[in-house]
Amino acid sequence: MMxxxxxxxxxxxxxxxLRPIGAYLDMLDVRSVTIAEIEDxxxxxxxxxxxxxxxxxxxxxxxxxxxxxxxxxxSKETLARNREAERQSRRSGWLFRRRETDPEETPHPLFxxxxxxxxxxxxxKLEDQRARSxxxxxxxASLLIVYSLPLPGYIRLDASKMETYTGMHEVEYxxxxxxxxxxxxxxxxxPPY
Numbered sequence: 001m002m003x004x005x006x007x008x009x010x011x012x013x014x015x016x017x018l019r020p021i022g023a024y025l026d027m028l029d030v031r032s033v034t035i036a037e038i039e040d041x042x043x044x045x046x047x048x049x050x051x052x053x054x055x056x057x058x059x060x061x062x063x064x065x066x067x068x069x070x071x072x073x074x075s076k077e078t079l080a081r082n083r084e085a086e087r088q089s090r091r092s093g094w095l096f097r098r099r100e101t102d103p104e105e106t107p108h109p110l111f112x113x114x115x116x117x118x119x120x121x122x123x124x125k126l127e128d129q130r131a132r133s134x135x136x137x138x139x140x141a142s143l144l145i146v147y148s149l150p151l152p153g154y155i156r157l158d159a160s161k162m163e164t165y166t167g168m169h170e171v172e173y174x175x176x177x178x179x180x181x182x183x184x185x186x187x188x189x190x191p192p193y
Contacts, residue, residue, distance in 0.1 A: 014123030014134065015185075017042065017065055022119030023072040030056060031108075033115065036135040110138060110175050118143075118178060121185040131169075143173045 018035070021042060025033055030046040041061035048054040060068060111118040119136075122145065126134055131147035138144075149167040173181065 012127075012132075014126045014131070015120045016123070017060075017062065018119035018123035019116055020065060020068040020072050021060055022115035022117070023076075024060075024068060025115040025119075027072070027075055028056060031138070033138045034136065035119075037133050110141065110143065111178065113182060117182055117186070121182045122178075124185040124188065125181055132167075139172075141174065143178055144170070145173070146170045 021035065021044065025044070025046065028046070029049045031049050031052070033044065033046040035042055035044045038059070041059055041064070043057070043059050045055065045057040048056060108114065122136065122143070126145075126147060129147075130149060132150060134145060134147040136143065136145050147169055149169060151167060
């Protein structure tokens with residue numbers, strides 16, 4: 001049986017791994033996220049939105065992905081129940097109570113749909129490009145992605161020269177470019193949470 005984290009050709013399924021990480025980051029309510037693939041998983045670092053000087057970081061091993069997905073599912077179910085209970089309590093209260101806007105509900109300036117959708121779509125794009133070892137860094141107005149590509153088989157390097165092929169690529173996406181990527185990859189069917 002093949003690991004669900006890999007395509008039949010052996011390429012890592014970044015959308016499978018990055019989506020639950022994005023959902024977890026959405027629950028933490030963070031900004032300025034940096035995610036990098038390491039040998040056994042992903043290391044991530046970010047800052048709390050409500051306390052910009054408070055750093056949060058961690059590591060998700062590839063083997064922990066299934067547990068992370070289940071944890072995200074449970075958290076989403078609990079959040080939905082809490083919202084429904086709050087809605088019911090509001091409905092039973094005063095009819096014309098003025099709803100105060102929650103400052104916590106402001107959308108993300110770069111990823112208005114959140115990290116889950118964005119990282120899943122970016123992961124799909126990385127899969128299509130056959131990328132390896134991605135590094136994702138959120139900037140104020142853009143998303144920087146650095147990744148490597150394997151050396152194509154038809155390229156031969158001269159062993160007598162000291163040529164090196166790192167295959168490193170660096171791409172920076174604006175908010176509009178990220179939105180286009182999300183729109184394109186959301187049309188593909190994917191596993192719902």
